[in-house]
Amino acid sequence: MTQRTQEFYDTVIIGGGHNGLVCAGYLARAGLSVKVLERRHIVGGAAVTEEFHPGFSNSICSYVVSMLSPKVIADLELHRYGLELIERADGMISITPEGESLVAGAGKERDAQEIGRFSQKDIAAFEKFESDMEEMAAMFRQIAETRPPNMGGGMLELWNAMKLGNHLRKHTAQQHEKLIDIMGGSLGDYLDSRFESDILKGLYAGDGTTGNFVHPYSAGSAMNLLHHEFGNINGKSGKWWHAKGGMGGITQAMLKSAEAHGAKVETNAAVKEMIIDGDPADGSGTVKGVILEDGREIYATRIAANCTAHILFTKLMNVETLPESFGTRIKNFRYRSGTLRMNVALSELPQFTALKNVENATEELTRSIIICPSVKYLEQAYTDARMTGYAQRPFVSMNIPSLIDDSLAPAGKHVASLFCQHFNPELPDGKDWDDLKDEAAQAVIDTVTETAPNFRDAIIGMQVLTPKDLQREFSLTGGDIFHGCMHPDQIFSMRPAARFSDYRTPVKNLYLCGSGTHPGGGVSGIPGRLAAEEIMKDARVKKRKTQAA
Structure with a gap:
């Protein structure tokens, strides 16, 4: 031997x-x-x-x-x-089942045009919101890039805490208040206190709930908004890119x-x-x-x-x-991000009803496409998942990377990434995700098809990853994409x-x-x-x- x-x-x-x-x-x-x-x-x-x-x-x-x-x-x-x-178009686009759309985060002039269709008051409110987020992201970025002090660790850890405290000391009391507000507050309350239009609140409620299986009015749920904003690739705060x-x-x-x-x-x-x-x-x-x-x-x-x-x-x-x-x-x-992932091969681009009269509609699809028309919509998705296992009308974030990267699909065809909430990793009544997988995927397809009538028929093939699949294939405990809930106590x-x-x-x-x-x-x-x-x-x-x- x-x-x-x-x-x-x-x-x-x-x-x-x-x-x-x-x-x-x-x-x-x-x-x-x-x-x-x-x-x-x-x-x-x-x-x-x-x-x-x-x-x-x-x-x-x-x-x-x-x-x-x-x-x-x-x-x-x-x-x-x-x-x-590869640089993507700025901002996100909300698509609603009622045939409405809203682009936000695409620049001051475009934001004003889009948001003003729903609320004149929200134009200034959104400008301040973006300014606040960028300001807090800069504060959070320093915290994120620094090893946290260990509780009860003696003089060395006290020194580490003092160094971090010295950084925070350079900011005003008002900036500290803003940071605590978003770190400890609920997502719903945070957005309700800033905007009046449901579609704008829904757009950012969806963004803020990514990978976070909680009720939108749960304390601490607003923090996820900031966590997704602290990126600073090429000096562009909060911008999302595509890797070739x-x-x-x-x-x-x-x-x-x-x-x-x-x-x-x-x-x-x-x-x-x-x-x-x-x-x-x-x-x-x-x-x-x-x-x-x-x-x-x-x-x-x-x-x-x-x-x-x-x-x-x-x-x-x-x-x-x-x-x-x-x-x-x-x-x-705790491990429960409440996430379902789908990868879809498409024979053609989704034809969203909300964009049928929009010039350069294809360009709009290079942004993240969000289906979450209101905070109430997200509440129902969470309630469904708690009671039955998954949202009947889920929050969906869709990206179509083949529009900017032709290495992913054959010529004239496309791939779409669908990130979906809420899908309970702990199913009620002894149910198993292997049995519910197709049913849950159809709920996602139904939701997208309601906004883009050709979507279902355009599907050539797909991959569906339930919380159980994410754990089984990628060793993500409980299907949690963050290796554990990002809650204030974790x-x-x-x-x-x-x-x-x-x-x-x-x-x-x-x-x-x-x-x-x-x-x-x-x-x-x-x-x-x-x-x-x-x-x-x-x-x-x-x-x-x-x-x-």
Whole structure:
């Protein structure tokens, strides 16, 4: 029998999603030996491009980019390694079943023209809203890019808190009030207090509920608006871009960057369990390596997990061996974004009734197309999902990337990404998503066809990802696209737990580097970068910029 050679690395990273690749890229550039282990056949996690119907490819899960950190792009030289970002039309367009449309966020003059058709008062209100969002996004961006202070961490953490406090001190009391208002308030109340037209409120209620399975009048639900606004690619705050070739274009550039500096990446390499010496409950536990499902053992000085905290601590080890308070926190951490994703191959573009008399209607379709005519509509979608499992008339955010990227579909054909809410990951009455999948997909198709009568007949093929599919295929616990709810009690110094927001865990040399850590979900790369910085501190190596061989 052939004896396998034992593998040893400075760092092993579990999961080749975008944050795992970012972490690997930074560590490899610092001179550490790095091995990335990815369960699927392709790296990228939820930021991948795959063929879902013969001849049609798309970004399978995440689908547009704004939050990707400019620092990550620059440090890892992602443009050098193939990243190409295509500018999309500014703003979003709301399409209603009644045949109305509204474009917002497209520039002061266009916004005034569009919003004024529904409310003259909302013209000035929206201008102030955009100004406030940009102002708060700048404040939040600094918080997002900084490792949060650990609760009860002694003088070092006090110093970290003081540094962050010094940044916030530079802002006025009014700016602090605005930030607290959106961080703690409800989405519905926030929009009701600013606008009077239902269609404008519905447009931003839909945007603010993305990946957030809560009632729109729940406290803390307004925060999601800000989370989606802090992106600043090419100095354009809150703007959304398309990655050439789909979101896989981002993670393939990250892969090439990491490999160029020595990182080793293996696909079809699922981790089964952790190798731990000592007892984590009394603080003596130290990670030594991992055991793969194929039986191999790979050893490392440090392990960084890009999976959810739930998978790491309840699937890859025994959560009962952890300190009681931490274990309880992990078991109670909430995962439910309430999301269903569809990728659709189309024989022709949707012909929206609301745009039949609009000049250059095709250009309007290069924006995000939102079906959420009011906050009340969103309330009903949430209530349906709580009571029956899914919204009968869901919120739908549609993007048609083939209009600006001809690499995704055959000539004359198109692909559409449909991001849909609300779809309860925990179905009532013992129902199973495998049984409801087709039924739920038809609810989405019905909703879109109500606004674009040719949509159903234009469908050539489609891929439907329920919350169960997202968990099964992409290891997103509960189908949660953010690796855990982005609620006030699960962010910043509480993500994932008090005293462990610094990417470390109760097990020595074991780290988290995914979206279940600060600043949370979205394709930003920030958790991977911040985790890498903490690993480099512990390894006593300095970040350095090196040129690939």
